[in-house]
Amino acid sequence: MDLVFDTSALPVGDRAEAWRESTARALVPTELTLRDAARFEARIHTTALGATRLSAMSYGPLLSLRTPRLIRRSDPEHYQVALILGGRQGVEQAGNNAVLRPGDLVFYDSSRSFTAWAEQEDGGPAAQSLLLQFPRRLMPLAESRLARLSAVPLSGSEGVGRVMRGFLEALAAERSRCGPYDAARLGATAIDLAAALLAHHLGDERAAAPSRSPREVLFLRITAFVDQHLHEADLTPSAIADAHGISLRYLHRIFQQHGTSVAAHLRDRRMARCRRDLADPALRRLPVHAVGARWGYPTPSHFNRTFRAITGLSPGRYRELAHEHPDDDDPGDALDAE
Numbered sequence: 097m098d099l100v101f102d103t104s105a106l107p108v109g110d111r112a113e114a115w116r117e118s119t120a121r122a123l124v125p126t127e128l129t130l131r132d133a134a135r136f137e138a139r140i141h142t143t144a145l146g147a148t149r150l151s152a153m154s155y156g157p158l159l160s161l162r163t164p165r166l167i168r169r170s171d172p173e174h175y176q177v178a179l180i181l182g183g184r185q186g187v188e189q190a191g192n193n194a195v196l197r198p199g200d201l202v203f204y205d206s207s208r209s210f211t212a213w214a215e216q217e218d219g220g221p222a223a224q225s226l227l228l229q230f231p232r233r234l235m236p237l238a239e240s241r242l243a244r245l246s247a248v249p250l251s252g253s254e255g256v257g258r259v260m261r262g263f264l265e266a267l268a269a270e271r272s273r274c275g276p277y278d279a280a281r282l283g284a285t286a287i288d289l290a291a292a293l294l295a296h297h298l299g300d301e302r303a304a305a306p307s308r309s310p311r312e313v314l315f316l317r318i319t320a321f322v323d324q325h326l327h328e329a330d331l332t333p334s335a336i337a338d339a340h341g342i343s344l345r346y347l348h349r350i351f352q353q354h355g356t357s358v359a360a361h362l363r364d365r366r367m368a369r370c371r372r373d374l375a376d377p378a379l380r381r382l383p384v385h386a387v388g389a390r391w392g393y394p395t396p397s398h399f400n401r402t403f404r405a406i407t408g409l410s411p412g413r414y415r416e417l418a419h420e421h422p423d424d425d426d427p428g429d430a431l432d433a434e
């Protein structure tokens with residue numbers, strides 16, 4: 097697994113903001129409060145598993161809020177299943193409030209507000225967890241039913257929960273020995289296990305059976321894979337086809353059947369991430385060209401040209417309007433009104 101954040105390399109005064117930005121990129125954006133900023137330590141390792149991502153984290157006492165404003169501004173539309181490995185932690189969502197201990201599993205949703213907290217008990221380990229996250233659209237269970245399980249402790253010591261716990265722990269330990277095709281298949285297996293776990297706790301194991309055609313499932317997995325790899329400048333249709341073991345011709349046919357093309361989908365998803373980052377006050381000091389580079393546009397001229405063609409604005413002007421009118425979903429509307 098790749099190390100994406102470690103406070104040991106940072107001055108104390110920079111750790112809170114660095115943690116906020118790192119978790120926003122690796123997980124979801126939240127408002128963060130550290131219980132003891134002067135002694136805060138944290139680390140994240142993460143790995144891509146096709147459309148799925150597994151993160152191993154350790155962190156000191158904190159309070160994290162996922163607010164409606166942050167959801168409107170940026171929502172990856174992911175489900176998360178966390179396995180608690182250490183410390184005393186909790187999460188509140190959809191009217192449920194879970195206090196979690198090592199060995200517990202918990203499910204929550206990036207598209208709903210939540211409050212999460214962690215405490216480090218005297219003499220005990222720092223808060224530690226494994227977090228599986230994947231696109232909501234790949235879950236075969238109905239959203240309306242899953243809300244009942246948000247922030248509800250799920251046992252990892254017996255039955256399906258024990259299987260899920262063992263799988264996540266083994267996956268974290270053995271990921272480095274798995275190739276890219278293995279990783280994609282294991283990611284799909286992780287989603288199937290998560291569906292089985294949730295269906296079990298809903299009291300309807302049959303509900304976890306896929307209801308979509310194999311081709312529809314493949315399209316959803318490909319588009320989720322694209323979202324996970326948008327930052328890679330060499331993410332091309334050929335690379336996408338190779339990662340899924342299909343021909344380039346078949347890949348184009350799948351997207352044509354959904355009324356778009358591979359290139360158009362890539363462009364639109366990258367532009368969505370660029371607009372999000374340009375509008376984010378926390379990233380205001382990040383140069384415009386760096387925003388493009390972080391989402392697959394290493395050449396500033398190409399980024400500027402593509403951005404203007406899609407939005408009608410230069411990236412710099414878009415950022416100005418986004419910060420002048422923070423409540424507007426589309427800063428271009430503010431330009432029309434001027």
